Amino acid sequence: MTPPTASPTVTADRRAQPRPRLVDGRGELSGAVTRALRSGGPPRYAPESVPKADPWGEDLQLALYLLYEPHYRGFDGVDDAREWDPELLRLRQALEARFLHALRSESSDAPRSVEEAFAPLLVEPVDLSDSLSHHLETDGELWQLREYAALRSLYHLKEADPHVWVIPRLTGRAKAAMAAIEYDEFGAGRAERIHARLFADLMADLGLDPTYGRYLDHAPAPLLATVNLMSLFGLHRALRGALVGHFACVEVTSSPGSRRLAKAMRRCGAGAAAEHFYTEHVEADAVHEQLVRHEVIGGLLADEPDLEGDVAFGCAATVLLEDRLARHIRDAWDGGRSALRTPLPEADAPRRRG
Numbered sequence: 001m002t003p004p005t006a007s008p009t010v011t012a013d014r015r016a017q018p019r020p021r022l023v024d025g026r027g028e029l030s031g032a033v034t035r036a037l038r039s040g041g042p043p044r045y046a047p048e049s050v051p052k053a054d055p056w057g058e059d060l061q062l063a064l065y066l067l068y069e070p071h072y073r074g075f076d077g078v079d080d081a082r083e084w085d086p087e088l089l090r091l092r093q094a095l096e097a098r099f100l101h102a103l104r105s106e107s108s109d110a111p112r113s114v115e116e117a118f119a120p121l122l123v124e125p126v127d128l129s130d131s132l133s134h135h136l137e138t139d140g141e142l143w144q145l146r147e148y149a150a151l152r153s154l155y156h157l158k159e160a161d162p163h164v165w166v167i168p169r170l171t172g173r174a175k176a177a178m179a180a181i182e183y184d185e186f187g188a189g190r191a192e193r194i195h196a197r198l199f200a201d202l203m204a205d206l207g208l209d210p211t212y213g214r215y216l217d218h219a220p221a222p223l224l225a226t227v228n229l230m231s232l233f234g235l236h237r238a239l240r241g242a243l244v245g246h247f248a249c250v251e252v253t254s255s256p257g258s259r260r261l262a263k264a265m266r267r268c269g270a271g272a273a274a275e276h277f278y279t280e281h282v283e284a285d286a287v288h289e290q291l292v293r294h295e296v297i298g299g300l301l302a303d304e305p306d307l308e309g310d311v312a313f314g315c316a317a318t319v320l321l322e323d324r325l326a327r328h329i330r331d332a333w334d335g336g337r338s339a340l341r342t343p344l345p346e347a348d349a350p351r352r353r354g
Contacts, residue, residue, distance in 0.1 A: 018212075019073055019074055019077075020069070020073065020075055020076065020212055020214070020216065021075070021213070022034060022038060022066075022076065022077065022078060023062075023066075023216050024217075025059070025062065025063075026059050026062050027058065027059025027060075027062075028045055028046070028049050028059065029049060029050070029060060029063040029091075029095070030058075030059050030060075030062040030066060032045040032063075032091075033063045033088070033091070037066065037075060037078045037082060037088075038077070038078070040079065040082075042088075043087060045091070050091075050094045050095065050098060051098070053095070053098060055098050055099050055101070055102035056102065056221060056222075056225065057221055058220065058221045060095055060098065061221040061224040061225050061228060062221070062224060063091075064092065064096070064099065064224070064228045064231075064232075065216070067088055067091065067092040067095070068092075068228060068231040068232075068235070069213075070082055070083040070088075071235065072158055073212060073213070099225075099228065100232065103313075103317045103320070104313070107313060107316040107317055107320055110312065110313065110315075110316030111312055111316070112309050112312050113308060114245075114297060114301070114308055114311050114315075116312070117245070117311070117312040117315040117316060118248070118252060118293070118315060121252045121315075121319075122252065124256060130326070130330075131257075131326075132326040133260040133261050133264070135330065135333075136148065136261060136264040137260035137263045137264045137267070140264050140268065141268065142206075142268045142269070142270065144333055145268055145270055145274075146206050146207070146208060146344065147329075147338060147340055147344070148329070148339075149199075149203055149208055149274075150203075150208055150215040150219075150340065150344060151215070151218075151219055151223045151329075151339065151340070152199075152223075153199065153203060153210075153214070153215055154213070154215065154219055154223060154224070155226065155227050155230070156195070156199035157196050157199060157210070157213070158212070159185060159195045159199065160182055160185035160186060160195065160196075161196075162231050162233070162234035162243075163178075163182065163185075163234060163243065163247050164182055164234075165235060166178065166234060166240050166243045166244060167179055169237050170240070170296075170300060171299075171303055172302075172303060173295050173296075173298065173299025174295065174296050174297075174298075174300040175299075176295070177291045177292070177296045177299060178244075178247075178292075178296050180291065181288050181292060181296070184284055195277075195280070195281075198276065198277045199277055201273035201274075201276075201277070202265075202273055202274040202276075204273065205270055205271030205272070205273040206271070206274055208344075217341070217342070218340040218341050218342055218344070219340070219341065220328060220340070222321070222324050222327075222328040223325055223328075225321050225324070225325075226321045226322065226325055229317060229318065229321055230243075230246065233314060239310065239314075240300075240307070240310075241300065241304070241307030241308075241309075241313075241314065242310045242313050242314035242317065243314060244296055244297060244300055244307075244311055244314065245297075245310065245311035245313060245314025245316075246314040246315065246318045247292060247314075248289075248293060248296065248297055248314075248315065249314070249315040249318040250318065251289045251292045252293070254281055254289075255281065255282050255283075255286045255289065258278040258279070258281035258282045262275050262279045262282065265278060
């Protein structure tokens with residue numbers, strides 16, 4: 001029997017998705033992780049450097065990102081077996097504890113009930129002056145949209161992946177609803193409609209390189225923290241309630257923000273694919289919001305009511321980190337600076353449109 005031939009689309013997709021390049025460290029801890037992954041040996045660092053590390057800083061956040069990535073696609077030249085290397089996991093656990101403590105400390109005054117946590121997110125603010133998506137909609141320039149897309153690519157090119165980990169940890173209504181939402185996120189059975197693929201098309205329209213992980217070296221700590229939050233919550237069963245709270249927060253706030261970003265892309269002439277990514281999210285996430293609030297959260301708390309505080313914490317932590325990222329970006333742009341650690345390469349300059 002002749003074996004089936006892979007479709008051209010599947011073959012092309014595989015060629016277009018190389019493993020990301022392992023970047024250099026930004027301090028003792030991330031440097032130790034990079035050297036360990038490259039050499040195959042254990043990470044070497046001073047034990048006292050972990051409790052002294054800034055939980056929001058470049059070194060700790062990059063170290064965490066590098067330690068999480070083997071659970072996704074790994075790095076070029078790094079053995080897949082390093083995903084479960086006990087020395088790397090030991091360091092990751094220590095860094096996670098530092099990060100989680102900072103998150104809980106900063107969110108200590110946040111609401112403890114789901115109703116109180118989500119009520120402010122369900123109402124469009126009257127004053128949008130601090131809103132990053134509002135700035136991009138009304139005053140943003142094409143170079144700012146490109147920076148924003150390059151930053152967000154660290155999540156959107158693996159959109160919904162960290163949230164899949166919660167499905168085996170849910171039951172009944174919550175499991176069914178979460179699986180339904182994720183089915184949509186992954187294109188409802190059509191590879192060309194996977195949201196990560198749509199974002200890659202957006203990047204191409206903006207003249208950016210859509211290769212997975214391409215802009216890791218350009219991403220500052222406030223952006224890395226938003227992605228690390230999802231991995232932290234997703235990889236720990238004990239934090240399943242927090243992951244549901246995070247996911248719900250993203251879905252509740254996505255539709256209005258996506259509407260503004262679609263207008264920004266259209267106003268700046270970014271291209272049809274760039275606009276389509278956000279128009280797709282306006283409709284889809286409006287539906288997802290209802291499902292996640294009433295069925296995922298509702299079902300989870302019907303089964304495990306003691307997780308309500310964790311759900312509220314997941315929401316509060318998400319708002320905290322998104323606000324920190326928005327301030328970082330606006331401070332840079334208002335000061336006439338790039339929000340990236342290093343400017344976008346010349347090779348990634350926008351293509352001329354005919």
